Amino acid sequence: MIAVIGAGPAGCYYASLARGREVHIFEEHQAVGSPVSCTGILTDSVRRVLGDIPDDLVMSRIRRFKLVAPGGRGMYVDLDKVNLILDRAAFDRHLLRGALASGAVLHLGERFTGFERTRRGGYHVFTTRGRYLAQTIVGADGPYSPVAQAAGLYRDRRYVTGLQARCRCPGLEEGVTEIRLAVGEFSWIVPESASVARVGVIGPEGRDLQRDYRAMLDGFTPIEDQSGVIPVHDPRQRLRKPGEEVYLIGDAATQVKATTYGGIIYGLLAARFLAEDPHAYEQRMAAKLGRDLWISLQMRQFMNAMTEEQAEKLIEIFERDRNKQIISRHDRDFPSKFIVQLLMKEAQLWKLGFGLLRNRMRGGRFSSRRPGVPRTKALYSS
Numbered sequence: 316m317i318a319v320i321g322a323g324p325a326g327c328y329y330a331s332l333a334r335g336r337e338v339h340i341f342e343e344h345q346a347v348g349s350p351v352s353c354t355g356i357l358t359d360s361v362r363r364v365l366g367d368i369p370d371d372l373v374m375s376r377i378r379r380f381k382l383v384a385p386g387g388r389g390m391y392v393d394l395d396k397v398n399l400i401l402d403r404a405a406f407d408r409h410l411l412r413g414a415l416a417s418g419a420v421l422h423l424g425e426r427f428t429g430f431e432r433t434r435r436g437g438y439h440v441f442t443t444r445g446r447y448l449a450q451t452i453v454g455a456d457g458p459y460s461p462v463a464q465a466a467g468l469y470r471d472r473r474y475v476t477g478l479q480a481r482c483r484c485p486g487l488e489e490g491v492t493e494i495r496l497a498v499g500e501f502s503w504i505v506p507e508s509a510s511v512a513r514v515g516v517i518g519p520e521g522r523d524l525q526r527d528y529r530a531m532l533d534g535f536t537p538i539e540d541q542s543g544v545i546p547v548h549d550p551r552q553r554l555r556k557p558g559e560e561v562y563l564i565g566d567a568a569t570q571v572k573a574t575t576y577g578g579i580i581y582g583l584l585a586a587r588f589l590a591e592d593p594h595a596y597e598q599r600m601a602a603k604l605g606r607d608l609w610i611s612l613q614m615r616q617f618m619n620a621m622t623e624e625q626a627e628k629l630i631e632i633f634e635r636d637r638n639k640q641i642i643s644r645h646d647r648d649f650p651s652k653f654i655v656q657l658l659m660k661e662a663q664l665w666k667l668g669f670g671l672l673r674n675r676m677r678g679g680r681f682s683s684r685r686p687g688v689p690r691t692k693a694l695y696s697s
Contacts, residue, residue, distance in 0.1 A: 318440045318449040319419075320427045320462050322347045324407060325565030325582030326455030328365075330414035332590035338419040339449075340411075341442055343426040347411045348404030354479065354513055355403040356492065356505050357579060359396035360649070364583045368399060372409055374507040375400040378490045384630045385497050385623040392633070395644050398492070400507050427456065429465045432559070451560040453589065455582075458546040460567035466556040468563060473547040475500060475576065478528040479515030480542075482535035487512055496626040499527045500619055501575055511538070517545065517576055545576045548608050554585075554597045562589055562596060570600075572608060573615035574650065581608070610650045620674035625667060632663050 317333055319326045322342035330338045344350075356377065361368065377398035383389040415421065426443045430452060433439060440447045454462025463469045484504070493504040499516035506512045516531050518524045546569045555562050564570065565582030572581065581604060588599040621629070632638060641657055657664055 316447065316449045317451040317453060318427075318438075318447060319453045319455060321454070321456035321565075321567070322407070322411060322421065323455060323457070323565065323582075324410050324579055325567075325586045326453065327407065327410035327414045328583050329453055329455065329564060329586035329590055330419040331410065331417045332587060333419075334417050338414070338417075339422060339447065340414060340419055341422045341425050341427055341440075343424070345424045347421075347423070348407035354477075354503065354505055354515065354577070355401040355406070355507075356577075357399045357401060359398070360580055361399070361583070364580065364587065368401075368406075369409065372402055372405050373399050374402050376490060377492050377505070379488075379492075381488070381491050381493045382630055382633065383493060383495045384626045385495075386627055388627055388630050390630050390634045390639075391491070392639060393643050400505060400513075427461050429461075430561075438561075451593070452562070454561070454563045454567045455565050455586075456567050458544055458566045458569075460563065462561070463563055463567055466559075466561045466563075468553050468556060468561075470549060470552060472549065472569065474520075474544050475517050475547060476520040476524060476542070477515055477517040477545055477576065478524065478542045479513060479540075480532065480535075480537040481507070481539040482512055482514045482532065482537050483510055484512045484514070484535045485510070495531070496629065497621055497623050498531065499524055500615065502527065502531055504531070513541070515541075545578075546571055548573050548612050550605070550609055550612065554600060555593075560593070562593065564589055570604070570608070572611040572650075574611040574618075607649050610654060614650060614654070617668065617671040620671050622674065625670060625674075628663075628667055632667065 316337045316339060319330050319338060319340045322340050326340060330340050377400060378394055380392045380394065381389055382392065411421070422442070428441045428443060430438045430440045433448070438449045438452055440449045440452060452462060454460050456462055458474060460469065487506045487509060489506055489509055491506065495502045499518035502516040504512050504514050514531050514535055516524065516527045518527070546566055548571050549569045552569045554568050564585040566578055568585065570581040570585055571578035584604060585600060588603070589596045592599070633642060638657060
């Protein structure tokens with residue numbers, strides 16, 4: 316038996332691919348996809364993993380991004396490929412149906428509490444409802460991952476807090492996601508209709524983040540809180556317990572791009588790599604996605620040190636036609652495909668980068684809180 320802990324996108328997608336094996340999915344909540352804690356914006360790269368996304372899962376489509384500097388200077392970036400705003404609860408249930416159709420068994424309201432190795436090399440998996448015998452354990456159980464903790468894979472994790480609400484928003488630009496630079500570590504207004512948007516900001520938990528969140532919500536009417544916690548990617552994170560059949564995927568493995576703190580695509584790809592060849596899983600992740608995860612982490616650390624003046628300069632650089640074309644053509648899930656092109660074509664980015672490096676050396680504003688009892692639930696962004 317394969318015990319999959321967590322019925323989020325990564326866990327359900329893995330279970331749908333592990334055909335020919337007895338698969339049990341253990342989900343601590345009473346319903347899959349609830350509570351919703353997600354920005355739910357996906358790039359076109361999701362089609363390369365899942366194929367076409369059913370229309371009934373898509374709430375809106377994004378065709379442009381608007382970048383806004385603190386002084387109000389803004390620019391639009393037209394996207395070559397449309398981004399999708401998902402109904403995240405429906406998306407999770409869609410992936411669950413695929414897992415069930417492949418023969419997986421779902422256990423709702425059943426929390427994983429630990430495991431121990433048997434004499435024959437398998438595992439006793441303990442939950443709040445009993446004990447199961449498994450040959451493989453897959454931790455798809457979010458940023459605080461009890462599987463990672465039980466397996467000794469948790470390390471000294473860092474987190475950021477995402478504060479987000481669905482809001483009634485007058486004057487929305489349909490089809491346009493607004494990104495406000497130098498507000499938190501990342502901030503967004505993502506329209507899901509003509510009058511409702513997902514509005515949020517992410518960064519170290521504290522008064523500054525709360526202040527930025529209040530500023531983001533100014534003039535909007537919150538409908539539903541969707542706040543939570545996201546792990547910071549750790550390049551040294553092990554994805555498998557050495558010599559054993561215990562694996563981590565998705566947020567449980569800190570597979571989150573640090574530029575926007577989204578992880579759905581990386582979690583889905585990790586699920587595929589693990590299902591296809593578990594013993595080559597770590598190597599394939601490093602070869603296929605390691606560079607992008609590392610680059611996004613470096614970009615985030617530089618962005619965290621950005622002053623308001625430097626944010627204005629970044630807008631000025633990105634407004635140039637040749638740079639706009641590079642940004643609009645490439646998928647932000649894979650920054651290695653465009654960051655080198657930008658650096659080769661734009662000398663001003665090097666100058667800006669050296670300025671950001673000086674800021675970092677003087678003490679950037681990045682920080683995070685240590686793990687413990689979550690003050691907010693896990694946030695799964697895109």
